[in-house]
Every structure is written in structure tokens, then in C-alpha cells.
Amino acid sequence: MxxxxxxxxxxxxxxxxxxxxxxxxxxxxxxxxxxxxxxxxxxxxxxxxxxxxxxxxxxxxxxxxxxxxxxxxxxxxxxxxxxxxxxxxxxxxxxxxxxxxxxxxxxxxxxxxxxxxxLPRPQEKLSRGVKAHLVEDIRWLRCDIKSLNLLGNILAKQRAAENGCYEAIQSRGQEVTEGSSSNIFIVNNEVIITHASDQLILKGITKDVILSVCAENGIAVEERTFTLEELKAADEVFLSSTTSEVMPVIEIDGNQVNSGVPGTITKRLQALFEAEITHQCGSQMNQK
Incomplete structure (x- = not known):
């Protein structure tokens, strides 16, 4: 370039x-x-x-x-x-x-x-899912500002990498906030739950697209805090970001999510998200 x-x-x-x-x-x-x-x-x-x-x-x-x-x-x-x-x-x-x-x-x-x-699309990871590692959220209290001060995020991502994981899932005490560079979602009983867009997380653009397509397609969503216990017991877990799109999480600290395969709701959201890309950018998305 x-x-x-x-x-x-x-x-x-x-x-x-x-x-x-x-x-x-x-x-x-x-x-x-x-x-x-x-x-x-x-x-x-x-x-x-x-x-x-x-x-x-x-x-x-x-x-x-x-x-x-x-x-x-x-x-x-x-x-x-x-x-x-x-x-x-x-x-x-x-x-x-x-x-x-x-x-x-x-x-x-x-x-x-x-x-x-x-940057190619992460097709293999989107298909198979990724692993995540839990870390304490040590960042400042204005995570809604997309500032250059990313040391906390970097340390979290490094912890994930050292544990062979794609992403770190951060929490303040028992409250799950977000990933080191992504928003986090859980699915329970076909209801998607994700942290509300307040000062403790970045209001993700991809997250907003997901919420929009959920509303358009009758998929139930709750924007609220959820706990580490809820995360570990979730039927499905996925993360979202500009480069990760809708990414299934299939393992957290060695414990499988949904028997280690992407869940039904997650795969449906992937299809809806890809349709939105096609709507905005055209039908032939180059992969390389």
C-alpha cells in the first residue's frame, strides 16, 4: 500500500x-x-x-x-x-x-x-470458531472513547495469545464487559445478551449492525450486564468487531461452549451479517 x-x-x-x-x-x-x-x-x-x-x-x-x-x-x-x-x-x-x-x-x-x-476475511475461524481466555478488566473508566491509550487492551490480548487463544474476555469483578478488541455476546434459550453500550465498553459498529439485523429478523436481544457464571453456562458465545465480523467462541479457558462447535443462532447471525455486507458493498466479496 x-x-x-x-x-x-x-x-x-x-x-x-x-x-x-x-x-x-x-x-x-x-x-x-x-x-x-x-x-x-x-x-x-x-x-x-x-x-x-x-x-x-x-x-x-x-x-x-x-x-x-x-x-x-x-x-x-x-x-x-x-x-x-x-x-x-x-x-x-x-x-x-x-x-x-x-x-x-x-x-x-x-x-x-x-x-x-x-486483510482477508478470517474464513476458517468464522467457520470453526475460536478460543478465548478470561482476564480482569484493568482499563480506565471511559472505554466508550476510542482513544490511543490501549495498554490495558494490549496486555489482555497478550495474555490471551500466551494461552493459545484468539481473544481475551474481560470482566470487572463478576461482570463481563467486552473483549480486548471486540464486543462479547452470549445466547441463552435463543435470547442474545450483550453488555449495554455505556462508558465501560466501546460501542461497536459491528455490534450495532448485529442489533439492527436482530430487530429486523425477530431475534430477541437483551442489552444488560451479565456475569462470568452466565458466560460459562451460555448455550452459545460469540464476539464481534470490524475485522472479526461475527466470530463464534467455542472454548473458554479450556471449557467447551456448545460442545465445541458454532451455535445455530451464531451461524444465522453470520449469514445475516454477510447479507448486510453484500447490501452495502456488493455481492462478490473477494477472499484474498
Missing amino acids: KWAILNGDIIERSNAKVDVEDRGYQFGDGIYEVIRVYNGKMFTAKEHLQRFFRSAESINITLGYKIEELTGMLEELISKNNLQLGTIYMQATRGVAPRTHAFPPGVVTPTLVAYTNK
């Missing part, structure tokens, strides 16, 4: 460099988004960009662009990189200023960066 966006200009990715005093580098003082691309088209772009702007507003960053402007720049970036199947990563920081913890005085221009990567 040769081209990237830096502060509104599309330039060669090798030249997209930021100052060492950028506050994103020194403090994690910024926000980010990852948008899926299928068939050369962004999936749920509007929703991702709206969340990007909400996150920026939550930490008092004025981006200086309109959503329509950013959409046009990202579409041009996809075209220049000839991306058919992959992701766009974009982030904004408070900008470059002498290092001090408080916001820099005066007007500081935010730093905006975006680039693309090729």
Missing part, C-alpha cells in the same frame, strides 16, 4: 512521518478508527466516522474537517492504493507541542493520519 493521508494530503506512505513531540506519540493523546473495506468500498463508513468525531469531541479535539470531506479523502486513498479487501486505519492526535501534561495553550493543529492494509 503505497499511499497514505497526512494532514489532508495523500502522499507516499514512506514520507508520512510525524514529529517526535506529537502528543499522540508522547501521551497517547488522540483517537482512532478502523474501517473494513469489501470490494473496494467502505463498510459502515458513516457510522465509523461519526464515532471518530464523537471520540474527538469527548477529549476536546477539533478535527477541522467535515465527515463528508474525510469520506472523500478515504475513498480517494482506497482508489489510489487499489484496495479491494482490507482495512483503513486512521487516527487523529491533539498535534505537535512542547511536552507538558496539560493541553498546549493557543491553537494547535491536530495531526491526522490514515493508511490502508490488505
Whole structure:
């Protein structure tokens, strides 16, 4: 992927460099988004960009662009990189200023960066399911902001990797919150249960698509807190994210879920989610 966006200009990715005093580098003082691309088209772009702007507003960053402007720049970036199947990563920081913890005085221009990567769909994992590992949620209390401060998430994901698992499922005491980079769902008696979108979790765009298709197809959903005990006793468990789509969880800390195979409700949601991708991005989703 040769081209990237830096502060509104599309330039060669090798030249997209930021100052060492950028506050994103020194403090994690910024926000980010990852948008899926299928068939050369962004999936749920509007929703991702709206969340990007909400996150920026939550930490008092004025981006200086309109959503329509950013959409046009990202579409041009996809075209220049000839991306058919992959992701766009974009982030904004408070900008470059002498290092001090408080916001820099005066007007500081935010730093905006975006680039693309090729990424196939995880077809084998979607078909067979994945393993998860339980960890304590040690993150700050504003997980609804998609900030660059991801150390807690990284440590959780590393714990999962060290235990041979795809994802970490986090909990505060007995209350399940979300994965290290995903939202978590359980199914009991054909009812889907997932944590309400409050400050303890990130309001996932894929989660919102799932809730929408459930409403359209008469699938019962409860947005509420649920416990580790409920998680371990669930009929089905699945996770969702931009790159994982609707991913079955078939084992948690060595204990099988649904006899170790993806459940009926999960597979139905996978089909409905794929239909939504087709509706937005076209019928031929390249796999490579």
C-alpha cells in the first residue's frame, strides 16, 4: 500500500512521518478508527466516522474537517492504493507541542493520519470458531472513547495469545464487559445478551449492525450486564468487531461452549451479517 493521508494530503506512505513531540506519540493523546473495506468500498463508513468525531469531541479535539470531506479523502486513498479487501486505519492526535501534561495553550493543529492494509476475511475461524481466555478488566473508566491509550487492551490480548487463544474476555469483578478488541455476546434459550453500550465498553459498529439485523429478523436481544457464571453456562458465545465480523467462541479457558462447535443462532447471525455486507458493498466479496 503505497499511499497514505497526512494532514489532508495523500502522499507516499514512506514520507508520512510525524514529529517526535506529537502528543499522540508522547501521551497517547488522540483517537482512532478502523474501517473494513469489501470490494473496494467502505463498510459502515458513516457510522465509523461519526464515532471518530464523537471520540474527538469527548477529549476536546477539533478535527477541522467535515465527515463528508474525510469520506472523500478515504475513498480517494482506497482508489489510489487499489484496495479491494482490507482495512483503513486512521487516527487523529491533539498535534505537535512542547511536552507538558496539560493541553498546549493557543491553537494547535491536530495531526491526522490514515493508511490502508490488505486483510482477508478470517474464513476458517468464522467457520470453526475460536478460543478465548478470561482476564480482569484493568482499563480506565471511559472505554466508550476510542482513544490511543490501549495498554490495558494490549496486555489482555497478550495474555490471551500466551494461552493459545484468539481473544481475551474481560470482566470487572463478576461482570463481563467486552473483549480486548471486540464486543462479547452470549445466547441463552435463543435470547442474545450483550453488555449495554455505556462508558465501560466501546460501542461497536459491528455490534450495532448485529442489533439492527436482530430487530429486523425477530431475534430477541437483551442489552444488560451479565456475569462470568452466565458466560460459562451460555448455550452459545460469540464476539464481534470490524475485522472479526461475527466470530463464534467455542472454548473458554479450556471449557467447551456448545460442545465445541458454532451455535445455530451464531451461524444465522453470520449469514445475516454477510447479507448486510453484500447490501452495502456488493455481492462478490473477494477472499484474498
